[in-house]
Amino acid sequence: EAQTPKRGGILKFAVSAEPPNYDCHGATSFAFIHPVRPHYNTLLKFDEPSYPKVKGDLAQSWTVSPDGLTYTFKLKPNIKFHDGSAMTSADVKATYERIANPPTGVVSIRKAAYEDIAAIETPDPQTVVFKLKARNASMLTNFASPWDCIYSGAKLKDDPKFPEKNVMGTGPFKFVEHAAGSHWVGERFADYFEKGKPYLDGYRAIFIRNTAARVNALQAGEVLAEFRGHSPADQAKLVSAVGDKVNVHESPWICSLVVTFNAEKKPFDDARVRRALSLAIDRWQGAQALSKIALVRHVGGLLRPGFDLATSPADLVKLPGYGKDINKARAEAKKLLAEAGVKDLKFKFLNRNVPMPYTPVGVFVIDQWRQIGVIAEHEQPETKAYIGNLRSGNYEVGLDFNCDAVDDPNLQLLKYISADKSSINYGRYNDRKLDELYEKQKRELDPKKRSALLRDFEKHALTEAYTFPTIWWHRIIVNWKQIKGWHMSPSHYLNQDLQDVWLDQ
Amino acid sequence: MTLVESYQQPETKARSARSDSVLLDVDNLHVHFETTRGMVRAVEGLSFDVKRGEIVAIVGESGSGKSVSALSIMRLLPKMTGRIPHGRITFDGRNLLELSDEEMREIRGRHISMIFQEPMTSLNPILTIGLQITEPLQIHLGMTHEQAHERAIELLGLVGIPDPARRLEQYPHQFSGGMRQRVMIAIGLACNPKLIIADEPTTALDVTIQAQILELMKDLSRRLNIALIIITHNLGVVARYADRVIVMYAARLVEEGVAENVFHKPRHPYSMGLLRSVPRLDRPRGAKLETIEGLPPNLAIMMSGCRFAPRCPFKIEKCAEEPALLRTDLGGLSRCHRHEEIAAGKLAWTGGGGGGEVSAARKTTPLLSVRDLAKHFEVRSGLRGSGGTVRAVQDVSFDIYPGETLGLVGESGCGKTTVGRLILKLEQPSAGEIRFAGTDITKASAAEMKALRRKIQVIFQDPYSSLNPRMTVGEIIGEPLHVYKLAAGKREQHARVQELLQQVGLRPEMAARYPHQLSGGQRQRVGIARALAMEPSFIVCDEAVSALDVSIQGQIINLLEDLQRRLGLAYLFIAHDLAVVRHISMRVVVMYFGRVMEVADRDTIYAEPLHPYTKVLLDAAPVPDPTIEKGREPRLIKGELPSHLAPPSGCVFNTRCPLASEECRQIVPPLREIKPGHAVACIKV
Amino acid sequence: MLRYTFHRLLLMIPTLLGVAVLVFVLLRMMPGDIVELRLLMDGGQVSPEALATERVRLGLDKPFWLQFYDWITGIMVGDFGTSMWTGRPVIEEIGSRLGLSLQVAVMATILAVSIAIPLGTISALYKDSWIDHVVRIFAIAGLAVPSFWLGMVIILLLLYNFQWIPPLTYVPIWEDPIHNLSQLIWPAIAVGYRYSAVATRMTRSTLLEVLQEDYIRTARAKGVYERLVISRHAVRNALLPVVTVIGLEFAFLIGGLVVTEQVFNLNGIGKLFVETVTRNDYTMVQALVMLVAAFFITVNFVVDLLYAALDPRIRYR
């Protein structure tokens, strides 16, 4: 039902972590997106109801040349920065140059995704043209990345590090304050280029690390929303406590926990051992059981189940480790282990000390392995030691995670290509076949052909089982009913500019 | 026998008819304590009275119920455990035991005051002296603050504290022990009470200070017609001050009478024994002290018959029956079946005493030779962090010959213990040398020291804390044997321990006991046995008998002498009791404030003391003879002990010396030999 | 007095220096890297140059001794550096949280003291009566119940019975006392319980000891009202050691708050502590440890001074 949005109100929502810095280009965390994104705009953004279609944010319209090497954007008129200056194509150029070629001292996390940009031209203040060196199937998705906040070129010229300490964009909300450890406040930007928007007078993001405290706050109405996602238990609790006052939104999530082997350590250099451990896991039962307590629910391959380019359910069960007959799979697993000459396998299983969903999945996987007589000793150091151990190869088997802002094979498959090509592959192996398939799909603009390449990639990766997904996440959002105009998406990074959100009160 | 019955004394009341002059009348008082070991009957059937203005002394063995009786009169027994199941305490016509708490409170401090043993802990450390004195005045007499203040100044003046107005603002720790006890007396006097009970008021004080305090109390009592109950175990004090004496033994009154009678003609064997076991300054030194063998009974166990019987040399069959309190020929009371025989002089005490001569074989080379010994302590204290040097020992020199006992006397803090510790090398001296059998202890190497250690041993004052509570007697005595391999194998060690136990008069089965299972005297014997185990030639006895009961003290002194005769030991005997020192020593060193004042033969020093300090010291110690004491004029030494942080210039004694002149404030008098073997540090001699 | 104060202050320096060395070394021995954590925590590909750049920016490429030297010399002139995580000055980060923690600590102290002293006194006066038993059980239980668990239970009770939870954002008490107190009273209770238990036990046992003292007997022998004997003679003496315990517990409280602040989502020092430690935010952790250590030492010092003020034996010696 289409209601006319009402003006006014302050949206209070919880964020379970806190932005470490203020620079979009150097940030990676959803904890950054939720409070900071409303201060900025990007060139494109996702058209939520019809995700993954993109639409213009600052861009009015765009064209892509048939060879796929030239992207031309027309900007919307009358866009102003919070300091009152006008936003032009020069600002877009300055921003993307900063992302693609960061000046010394500036951290650009996603630089690699923009390698293909050869030049950026600004024929007039309202037009910006990107020239590519090579075709890239994901380029439009890149331009819709929530991280590519458009900064003021003038400010960047004075100080390329300006965004690290200052929040100044074109977005619907102006920055008011950040009380470290406590909250973040934004207020309505009166000169926002979308007339009449935003509807809210402002918002207050409250940082609550402790899950129980967060859920309690939500239940007591201290906050009206939390945009990352809840566990099913919390959902159940909230619904049973204040069910008539909240809406529940659900969606598969572009995140999965993956088991990674340190291929340098015996016996995990043996594909049979790795595959056996994959086969031992009953993903179908696990998905069903864990979905009651953890925010995981979907069985999928390397790409998010439900995504256009992901394997169809029919094909999925044919992949190793995805069969529905677990006894058969386990028998095969034992056989493989025997073939590999591995007896009484016992190893340390590195997991991240984060209760949701790492611990449940870890406990589940350990239990699954126990079923084929493999003993995994659980180790859960805190995040920094966990990351350190993964990166330095100081582990045997680990539970890694693969989480991205958008569905994009280029992003999701990075985890699987050779370690010398990918800094997020901690498996310490090189497999040129995977690298080759990856490169091909990246340049393939035809979705059908790209899909076929992806199937080959997936099959090979799961047979070698250097790294394999366990269970894909499931995003559950419980919002108070008065929140309107917010759309669910498979990513907690997307759709958080709050420009269309309003409160029905 | 039920409890109630047990209170009904078989005796008929044989006490003097009550008259108006009787202020306090205690009648058949029983006090019980509930303890985890069962019920302790601390006082049983105690009856006595006190007349107005009279001074009554209560004496007796430690634990005989003296303090408990006093506390019962004040009704200050521990609430939870203490109980008075029977008895009557009539004070000024009112039975105190029937008063309400509030009525009793009004009597305390107003009509009856009490002064306790420990002046150091009896005053509240965080309240000013002024407040503590004025408190009862405001409460009982309803004085205003100003009035009370005036009176407090007056009171302090009365007890001889100079500059009272300023003193009122100060706190107890700024007062010396003697002054605190005076403050306690001032508090006691505050409301003009009719009765003051003083429970060992001077035991914790120095001899010279003790005399000051007691004279003061006696004087005030006479002047203000205040009755006084003095509880003490010092028979000299009793002799000097008491009109009447009550002797207690094992929760019971055993004898009561006029002081002269009790001292000269005791009518109870315990009193007889007690008087005989005290070494006395006024009598020629006997070779051996009399002792009362055995130990007092356990009050937690119901007893029948005479309680002294097990230790009594006159025990007869009849003593299995409880003796009644009977009037004696002298008009006093005695709880002895045979008091008439005693009166008739038919029973004479023949203890282990008498006989035996002192070996006085002096050899020419000293065993221990101390020269110019000095020990300085650096002290830093308190928030101000102001430091200072305590010159605990200065220029001390003396010799001890093999087989000799050297007595070391002096008031508290004069450095006696420090000298002992220096000899034992428990401290390193600041200057001087200590030669033991030719070797300088202060410079001895570790190996030399190890050999020397065996030859020099020590016995400490407190027998309990000088024994490791976690070791059995056998282990304690056996340890040196084991460490120094003085016994080959367990067997021999065991045999040696048995032998040592026997030597000090303990039964062999004691070896399995722990120190807390022994009595004080037995513990001290263990300490001696441990020292003997090393086969030493010299023992430092630091107040080795001061913590013991009079009747036990004699036993230990006899033992030490006995051992000396048999083993040829030399002792450094440190004590503050002049009579004891006189008894045991051959020569005596008198110290004052870190320095030696006088050195002489035992007989010389007691007969013709030369140094003014020695004189007052001897004077201040009362002898247990009322006739002598009462006839003696008090020769009091004035003033307090000087402070180590502000030592007097010149002769250390000049601040208190009756002979002091300007010269004494300039010159530090050297120790000069006046006669052979008699040295004095005084320029006036 | 002045000399003493000066001496004590001087003594603080080696201790603090020791703490500084210890925390510096320990931190650098801890595995993990703030840069990796910051950039990789949420996945995604990060180029190695980006990591290197970030390390240079934070000064982590310098040799240890130089880092230590820079840090210590900074402290001397009051510069504690900037947080490696947020880039904001450490002083600012800590300052914005200190008020809350201190307030909780002070409230807990007030709560504890106002419960402990009467309770401990009554318990000692009626030793072995039922009231004593109740108080002792209350006190021992206070030592036994984990304060964070108590916090969780409090929150659950509030939530179930009143559908209410304490406010989440901190407002200074002078701006909105009701909001402020309704947020902080609960954690103060959660930590204050243990605190009051410790103080109650101390009060009881010292009072029992003091009641055995000779001067109490003296006071009774003077015929002082029992009420006065207790209040003037006994309790005042018994409070001396209690003051020490209160001070020590107050100093330790910061440690106790670490966990409780998590439960109540309080933006205080304790929470900051955990966050910065788990992030290897060297500058922050170092500053916080120094702060807590200095706080601890200072409180001890103040307790000593207080003790001296209350006890003439120390004051005049």
Added chain:
Amino acid sequence: MTMVSPDAAFRPRQPRHPVIEFARAQPTGMAGLAFIVILFVAGVFADFVAPYDPLTLDYGAMLAPPSWEHWMGTDAFGRDVFSRIIYGARTALAVGFLASLFGSGIGAAIGVVSAYFGGRIDMAIERFMDILLSFPIIVLALAVVAVLGKFPVGGLDLNLIVAIAIPMIPKVARVVRSAALAIRGLPYIDAARAAGYHHSRIIFRHIAPNVVAPFLIMFTAFIAQAILLEASLSFLGLGVTEPTPAWGLMLSGTSQEFYSQAPWMILFPGVAISLAVFAFNLFGDALRDYLDPRFKV
């Protein structure tokens, strides 16, 4: 009041067992001890006592409230809370006992040595203890856990135990030092020195046995504290690792996600911790009174 009559020893010694004597003198302490024994037995025989295996996941009974099958309900993985509490007693007691033994043992050794030698040694040790004492416990524990890593032996992380023990050291050292200082001044130590015994003999034979009382009291008190600290550390995610059954862990980690929905998940472990600590404190208090001669009549 201390009034031990000198003849106390001369009653025929009734051979009474110290436990009986303790029970008589300290009934509450005995109750504490009894509970500790129950815990201990339950922990040791957990395999027989516990109705369920503490590790088996039961997807059919996740987050079940207390019922006849599951007296204390189940946790998020369908594991029986009661069984996990019983098995958790093992962890709690082992961590508590070992940490306390380690912490108070080292602390006591340092305290005795420091007191005995005095002077510079004492001064240096005291300063170092000052530093440790003013160091926040959490950081200390964290650093130890992080620096040493995990070192599991038989399901127990020894380094966690070290981490819990270290903050105890300065406190025990303080208390034992002052006790030892008091003893060092007693004549029997002087007597031993005068006898020329070696330092080690005096320390171990004469001083150490006599600081046993304060040591034992600290020891029991610190078992209680160790249990609490382990719970706190687990709460911060630094303690025991899933799926090991441990009380502190049961209050933290995943149960933080569920407790407001399934309060039994934290209520019972919290009660278990409180009761255990309570019991140790009761026992410790009673032990103190029992060992303190001033309370003996």
